[in-house]
Structures are given as structure tokens and as C-alpha cells.
Amino acid sequence: MKLLAFIHAHLGDARGLFQRAMVFTFLEGLVTAGPVIAVALGLMRLAQGPADTLAVLPYAIAVVAAVALRILLIRLAWSSGFRAGNVATEAIRNRLVGHMRAVPLGALGRWSAARLATLVTEDGRWINEASTFTLNRLFGGLAAGLCLLLAAAWFDPATALAVLFAFGLGLLSLPVAGRILKGVIARRNAELTDISQRIGEYGEGIAVFRSFRAGEGAFARFAEAVDRLRRLMLGYTPVLVSLHGVAATLMGAGLPLALMMLAWRGDEAASSLIPALLLGLAASHALSAAVLGQMLPFSLGIQAEAGMARFLAEPVLAHRGREPGAPLEFTLEQVAFSHDGKRGAVNDIALAARQGGMTAIVGPSGAGKSSVIGLMMRFFDPQSGRVTVGGVDIAEIPPARLQALTALVNQDVHLFRDTLRANILLGAPSADEARLAAAIRAARLEELIAALPGGLDTMIGEGGRTLSGGERQRVAVARALLKDAPILLLDEASSAMDPLTERAIQQAVAALESGRTLVVVAHRLRSIAEADRIYVMDQGRTVEEGRHPELLALGGLYARLWQAQERAAGWRLR
């Protein structure tokens, strides 16, 4: 019923349409019972003694009329119901996307991009399915079944009771069988992980195995795992197949039970038993069809709703509407933060980036350098301590304002399936041609654009021209130039490209750096040797800080890293 409430809450103006659809569906369900009732009454009339055409004609007409009325009602129900369902689905999808923009980016780490996309598309489709078809069907089918059951009870309560008993038993067995199935499958899957792992490994590693002439051994291990898999699956088959369809079987027992009950009672055979049995049969059929036929889409709808509700429960970024003060200095004050709440990514760190200066963060991989950038951008909030800009806690500044203050340039550049122009203009949609041209020139993109068939209006990304890593980096620089935020956070690319490309990127970034507060996460220590302040991180802590000569003289981690790097730079093959 949470599913129904969820859909109902997003209907907006279409609430009336939805209610109308439900009413029509209910009526349609009632009318579905019509032909059976009519023909059953007709049969009873025939059983009571000789009847002429005129005597049964009303029943005959009623059958045709009921079907005709049903055709009309189902049409009315579907046309308003579908419309309402589509409205609700659109509202839900928009709400999900809206929420994606409002939660901390760090929270999105728990929800992979692919999962979020399925939430909107696939799960959205099941919500759509539920709001258009499934709920209508279920509701209509149950209405028809109950109406038939009531009619049967009118002629013979015992028959109706037997059918209801079997149906109820079947209904109760659903969650029980479902729970047992779930348990068995969980147990099987636990045993499966290791085997799956071995099977998948063959696909991933066969090239390496072969190049070390170990292909045959790998194949033998694979064959053994595959055989184990077959035996494991086979072992669980009896319990799984016998649990399936238990509900259907129980529900199918309605009429046989009714017959046995009548026999046990052993009354005089009244002609009212004729409609009772026919109606009981029809009721049993309609009820089980409604429940079992809609079970799969219904449970998928419930799962979809649960996933959406979980995501919508992610808290959004709060703020107090405060403006940052001046000067625009970034500080981290005794900040601690960890992604999983256990291992510390950043521990008790203190750091200050002065306005107009260059601050560098260095350290071995895994030291927590990128987490510091994430904290400054408020991708996640610290567990303790605070991050301030211009003396104000960034948790009190409106997220949009904070976004406008900072530009991040890192290795991940996302391009949208759109023109190159639109992709660059993302930085400032209203920029005029002159500003755009200046940014393109400074980002060293002119040559690329000249080589593209459609110039700036060439489609980029899937289906269009794909850009190389170096070209993407420069698009990111152009965007950041247009955005023109006073603080630049630079997370240096950690993989080398060919030297010509790499040089072009450096020059583009240099244009971006000019006149801004700069925070750099650097891999090449030489490039930050002139920073105003260098923070050396190790295992989530700042272990050293100072200027290059001071740190070298200290003879600690920085000095060691520096020497290793100088040694590597002088290294020759042979």
C-alpha cells in the first residue's frame, strides 16, 4: 500500500483522473461478473422446468449487454488511468533528478551513477507500469472475484466459503513461500560467489594465463568450477521448483473442496447449486488470476518504490544563507572525515589557503589529498571540525554560492552529448562570442576546433566525435575560464599523455591560474616548488608544512619524496 500512497502523492492535478479510473475499474470488475451471473440464472431457470425462448431471452441479452458494457467501462478506465499514471511517473522522475542535485555529492558515492540512472529509467518504468496497468488490473480482478463470490454465497454460502478458504490459504502461502525461497536462494548464492568468482576470473585472465603458457591449467580449474556450479544448482533445484506455484495450487483447490463439502453435507440437491457452482468456479478463476497474474509487476513496483524512497531519504545539503566574508581564505580546522565511518580518510587536518596565493598538497597515494579537495567543495561534510571560506563555515553558505566561488579541474572531465560550443558554454551560458573566443584561445583549443568538420558546432561524445583525454582536459579548462571563479582547485592528472599534449594542457591551465587563489594537488613536486605553502600528507594527516627549502632542510617525508623523484627523473633504461 506504500506503493499506492507513493503514486497517489505524485499525481498532482491528475488525482481526479486517477480516482475516476479506479471507480471505472471497480465498475468494470463488477460487470465482469455479469455474464456468469446471467448465464447461471438462466441455467437455473432451465433446471426449474420447461422454459420457452422468451423466458431465457433476458438472460441471453444480459450476457451480451454485460460484455458490451465492460468494453465501454474498460476503455473509460484505461484512458483516464494511463493519463494519470504518466503524470505521476513524470513527477516522480523530476523529483528524483531534483534530489540528485540537492544531496551532497559524497552521498552520490553510495549510489553509483548507473544505479541512479536505473532508478529513474527502469524503476521509473515499473512505477509507470504499476500506476497504469498493475494496480488497475489487481483492483479490477479482485472486484470481479469478490462480486462473483458474493453472488455464489447468495445461492450457496458453503460453496463460496470453500472457494474463499482456498484462496485465502493460497494468499497466505505467498509471503511464507516467498520468505523460504529468499532464504534458500540467499544460501545458494553465498555458496555461489566463490564459484562465480573462479568462472569470471577465467574470462578476465585468460589472455594473461595464455601468455604465461598456463592456459591449460586455467581451463582445468575453470572446468572444475563449472562442474561444481552445475552440481550446486542441481542440488537446490528440487526445493526451489516445489516451492514455486504453491499458492496457485492452493487457490486451484477451491472448487474440489466445495464439492467435497457439499458431499459431506449431503443435502437435497437444490437447483440453486447450479449457479453457486458456476459462480464459485468463476470466482476462484478470477481471484487467482488477479493476484498471480499481477504478482511479478506488482512486486517489481514495490521494489522500485522502496529504492526510490531510500534515495529520497538521503538528506540534502543544509545551509543558513550566510555570505562568505573577506578575504576569501579557505581553511580546514581540525577536520576529520571518513567515507565509511571506520577508516579515517582525513584525520584532524588543519590547512589554510590564502587569497591570491598558491597552496600545494602533496604526499604518497592514498594519503587523503583528494579528500581534502572534496571537503573544500563540500562533496561531503566533515564528521568533526569545520571548513571555512572567508571566515564562514561552508555549511552555512548556500551551496550555489559556494559553487560559484570555486572551480575544480581534475582528471575526470564529463562531456555531454551536445555540441562542443554547448559543452564549453556550460561554464557561462550567457557568455558572448568574444569571451568564448578568448577562453578557447587560452585553453589551446583553436587547433582542435579548426580541424573539426562542424567547428564549434560539432556534436561531441557518443554518436559524435570523441575527444582524446588531452582535448577533454582543455575543454574543462575553457569551461573553468568562462566560469571565472576566484578560487581554483587543481587536482593534477595522474597519468601521462604524450608530451606535446601534456605541454598544451599545462599552458592552458597556466592561463586559468593567473589571478586566482590556487590550491594544487600535485604529483610532480617540481611543479609546486614555488608554492606559498606546501602541506605534506601521509595517511590522512598533515605531517609537514612549509615552503620548499624549509621542507627539504627538514629531511622528512617531503625530502624523501623529492629525492626519489629526482632519482626517477635521472633514470635511464640501461
Add this chain to the structure above:
Amino acid sequence: MTVSASTEALDVDARGPVTDKTEKAVAEPRASVSIGAVAVRLFAMMRERRWLLLLSIFCGTLAALLSLAPYAAAAVALVAILQGNVDWHWIGLVGGVALAAVAGRHLFFSLATGLSHKIAFQTQQELRLALAAKLARVPLGFFDDRSKGELRTILLDDVEGVEDGMAHLVPELSAAIVAPVVALALLAVIDWRLTLLALLPIVLGLVLIGRVMKQGEGPTHDYLAIQSRMAETVAEMADGLPTVRAFNQDEQATARTQRIFAEMTHFSDAWMRHAVVPGSAAQVLLSSHLLFAAPAGLLMAAQGWLSPTTLAAFLAIAYGLGDVFASLQGISHRLMRQVQLLDRIDAVMAASELPVSAAPAAPADMLLRFKNVGFSYGARQVLHGVDFMVAPGRCLALVGPSGSGKSTLARLIARFHDVGSGAVSIGGVDIRDMAPDALNRAVSFVFQEVFLFAGSIADNIRLGRPDADDDAVIDAARRARAHDFIAVLPQGYDTVVGERGLGLSGGERQRISIARAILKDAPILVLDEATAFADPENEALIQDAIAELSRERTLIVIAHRLHTIVQADEILVLDAGRVAERGSHAELVGQGGLYARMFAAHEAVANHRHADARKGDDVGQLPLSAEARS
């Protein structure tokens, strides 16, 4: 095995689920063609287990027959009541038998499904073995075109998915076809005139569906198209969320999704209005077996053409017909999902294999020679007339912009692909004429991507030489500068690594792969220099390990950091698949061509300082507006 709610085709909603997807399966023209083909393919795959299959079909048929029991029992009871002299003992017995039949149906349906699963599991096993054997025979280049995850998915998930088709096809098909056919036969025996009338609504319904589908073709097509466009747009937006968030001042990025959702509603409305709602009448007709038969039966009985007893029996059995169309739709949807899986499996099975020479020749020495080599990926020629020679123990460096063909060239040495024209030879023997094993023994590869399988570190190193003893493994690790970090692990060399084992850093993995290559001890080493920066200390260790590995071997190196190869015996500069320049470092720098430019850029990159522009060096102030700056 899947847990789906509708294994029971007979119990599918009598009013017919025109769901999103089933409608689609019917609406797409190719669906109707391939469903039969898929069923035939699945049966062909199971052919080997003919007897089990027949047994499964037998059980499925029996289950279908038994499923009619409640209807038959009702018919018997109605006849008895109408005839007046009811023997309750007999009716009770009928009820009891029907109850037993319901239970028996469950038993036989489970048996049919269980047997089908047994067949499916065996067939899956064969399929996986066939795929794995195929992967052992394709050229190594086959793996470059596919992500590792892709093959994993095919071996695991795609083969897994095929089970759904194989294991459920027989039981469901027999339930969907046998039961209605038997019901129809019973009806015809009772009264053939009424049987024809009972079929009439089904015929009308099908005609109507056909017409509606034709009419709704346009909207259905639009609807399917907008569905895939929406999926693309949303996936793209989710992927780019950080970017969207960083730049979304005017909400222009999320406006895209809002627009597409609105369009989705629009097209979905149109599809439902034109293709679904008009079909509602057909849905009603397909399940209204009584529409003509019941009124006609009543009138005929009143006229005395038919006894009420016969009519009652007919009506009860007619319920057993169910909605044939709906259950077939359900099955066709299930089979449609198989098409893609089978296609992907077929694509692997159809890959061409590496030709193996019938009379392999042994090379005299390790002189590596490329003779006028050309190579194409499909229509795209990536190497043109490459010609060079590397004497045993010498070092050749491959340099060039990305996409110039360096990696392809290096891979040809180990027959990842066979050359398109010209020849690669070792010691005077064309590598195509060498036994694959011999070639493998001659050439080692060290790539930056390292594969560790689930097993101990020692086993992973031992991959280089399976018969190496512990001392040899430790010695290799020591020389690869890996011993120190391994020794301090709690379990040392017995530490389990791999996907679910201990996570090692990139630099550590690199050194394990170098230890492997040291153990393998092949005379020719192909080295793809890592492009990713490890931290400086790791970097230095890797370099030491490589120096150790490359000692006294022929070395072909794909170089990214040009200073490392200044002492190479020869440098080959590739540009767009051709050798643009060649010579020693000093010669090439002297020529002032592509290499010289690349080297100058490399030096500049290495000596770059951030925020230099502030000192007014090589970049001027930009004419940017100051609106956002304030």
C-alpha cells in the same frame, strides 16, 4: 534459476496482461520472426538430452491435463445436479479426485520444471566449456577489443540467462498449448456448434488486435524511440552529476532531463491513446468465451436443441480455456530476452581462431625482424610498411603521439594479431610458422595493467614458471623489488590476492608482474611503460625492478617518459602508423623533427612550475569580464 511469479502460464490473468513489454514484443515486427527461431535454437541446444527432454515434455503435458480437473469436476457435478438424482457419495469422490489432481498437477509441473533445469544446467556447462575452449584458441588481440568485464559477463551472466529460456520453455509451452487444446477437444465433443461460437470472440479479438497494432505502429515506434532516448539522457546526466552540479547556475543541464520526461509523458499518452486503449475491446473479447456461446446455448436449450445438462458441462469446461493469447505473449516475452544473450554468445563462438602451423619451425637465434609490416583493424589501416631489426640483447624504443600505432606494433611481436602484409620473424622464422608455445616462451610482456588471480602471492608469481620452487619465487620477488613489501604482510607469500583478496597498490601490483616476467625468463621483453604516476618512492622501485628485468634481454619499450630511453640503441618514431624518424637520441634531437619537438615538450613539462604566469612569463592576462569576480 529465476524466481518469477508467473511460472504458471495457466494462471496468467484471464483478462490478459497487455503490459508495456508484452505489447512491445508483439509490436516489433522482428519479434514474431525470431521467437520461433529462438525456441528452435534452444531446443537444438538441448538436443543431446533427448530422453530427459521427452520425459520433461511428458510431465508437462500431464500437468497441463491435470490442470483441467477442477473444471471437469464442476462439469460432472453440474450434470449430476441437473439430472436430479444426485449421488453425493459419487460427487464427494469426484471432488476428492479433483483435489488429488490439483496436487498431482503441482507434482508433475515441478517434475517437468526440475527435469528441464537439469537439462539446462548440463547444457550450460557444455556451453561454458565450449566458450572457454574457444577463448584459448582466439588470437590474443581478441582480448584487446573487449573489456575484461565483457568476457566475464558472457561466461557468467549471459550463459546464466540462457537457463531461463531452456528451463521454462517446455513446462510453460505445454501448459500454454496442451491445456487449451484438450479443453477445446472436450468442448467439441460436448457440442461442436457451441465450440465454434466460443472460438468466435477469440477470432474477433485477434483481428481487432491486428488492426490496432497496424494503426498504432507510428505511436508505438515513437514511444520505443523516446524510451531509449530518455535512458541515454538520464544515464548521461547521472554520469555527469558532478559537472552538472558545478556549472548548473541556470539549471540548463537539468532542463534537458525535464524536457525529455515531459516528452516521454507526451509520447506515452499518444501510444496509449492510439495503440493500447483501442486494444482494450480486444482484451475483453479474448477472455469472453461466453459472449456468443452462452446466449446461444440458453436459447438452444429453451428450444430443446440442447439439454441443459450439456450446456452446464460446456460452460464449466469453457473456463479451462483461459486466455491462450495472454500466456503465449508471456512466453514470447521470455524468449525475446534470450535473443541478445544468444547473439553475444554466438559472437564469441564465431570469432576467428589463430591459425597454427602444421609443421612448426624452430628459430636459430633471437634476432627480431619486422619486414615491411602492414596491419589494419577492419577498414582502418594502422601500420604501413614498418621495417626494422633488433639484434639479440639490443634495445629498441617506440615513440610517438597517442594513436600512432606503438601498441599495435608491439603486440604483433607476440601474435596478438597476424600481420596484414609483410612478416614478423624471430631468428629467421616467420612467427606464424613457430609453435605457439615456442613463441610464447620467447616473448614476455609487461603491461601497465596487471591481472592478479585469486590465489596466494607466491602462486601469482609462480605463473611465470609453474615448476619454480619457493626459493626461485622469493629470488624473483627480491629482484623485482617486491620482497620487502611482501615480507611484512601478515601471511607473507601466502597472502591471498585477487578480486576478493588483499588490495595492493598499483605500484605493488606492477612489481609482482615484473617478478613473474623475471621467472619466465624469456629472451625478448616487450615493455609498455606505465603512464600512470605512482608516488615517487614506488616509481623509483619500479624502475629498479625494470632495470633488473631488462638486463641481458632484447628489449622493445613503448616509452612515454622520453628521458628514460635516451640511451636506447635505436628509437623508432611512429606517426600515423608510419615510421617518421629513426635513429639514436642524439641523432633525432639533431634532426629537429617530431622527436625533437616531443623531447622539448617533455623537458618543459618536467620543469613546469604552477602559477608562473603571475610573474608575467609566457601567458598574458585574459580579457575576461569581471562580473562574477566581485
